[in-house]
Amino acid sequence: MNEALAIRIQAYLDGELSREASEQLLADLDSNVEGRELLAALQAENALLSSVSEKEYPLPVVHGYFWKGIAEGIARETGSQGLSHHRPAVEPWKRWLSWLLPAAGAACVALVGIQQGWINGASGKMSGDGDRSKLRRAPSFHEVDSRQQNAGFISFRSESEGVSVVWISND
């Protein structure tokens, strides 16, 4: 059988041919027995398949989505004002919460730290002939004015003994 004719028959069955092309095909099949048999066989096959194919059932709608769908439908009908009205109200809340809580926590920790002397304090102590690894300078702890030029001094703090020292050299 003509392969082009078979393709046209299949297209006809699939509903892909135009009305004129369908009429032309049926006219051609009047004089073609083999073509008519093929058309009949394919139609019978389609009928058989349609009778055993799975039926389509709609999925059940979840309760929340059901109401959400209604709300979205209302929002669509009233324009996008509904959604745009809510968003700015939510964002400031999140912004406040996101920085205020950490800031308040950090302020409390810093306050307690300053109160207990953890921030300015140092845990080391200087012993004997100068254990430099244990000696720490007390930052901005002392100010020294001297009338003598070239006069040196060091300041340090032993946190373990609770002693702040300003050592003035005679050089």
Add this chain to the structure above:
Amino acid sequence: MNWNRLSICITRRSLSLWMMVLVVHWLTTPFAVQAADLALSTRLVWGTNREAPKGEDLKPVSPKLKSKFVNIFKWMNYYEISNKQFTFPKHAGKKTRLSPKCEIIMEIIEDDTLQVKVFGEDQLQRTVKHPLKPILKDGELFVVAGDDKDSFGDAWFLVIAHPNIDEETEEKK
């Protein structure tokens, strides 16, 4: 839910939290700092590795002070040249002679800072400033020190502290 109302409510809660932090800070500030009068003790101490010279009546420093100094400085013996305790109004200066050669003027300047002017042989040698608040804590010492010009290898220490530092030690014992 009214989100605007909620955000205002949270803002109020944050302000309340800050107020609470300030109140806690105020409550934990030592009351001594807020007092009008200031009580302090000053000691002039000589540090050496030698024994006390014979004929001189030198008193060793208290065990508590010695234990602190031994853990910090290299000298083993510490003798008290003078020990004075006094109370003075916070914003009035206090002039004290600690030895024939050493005199100091203590003054509270702005922000509760203790300013100590050290005079040697009636000449201003140093002006030292230190926050007052740590000095008023129990067991805290502020020490101005230097090498002893008259005795090689030795040192002098000007110890400024709370007046009851030695009494507290005895109570703990």
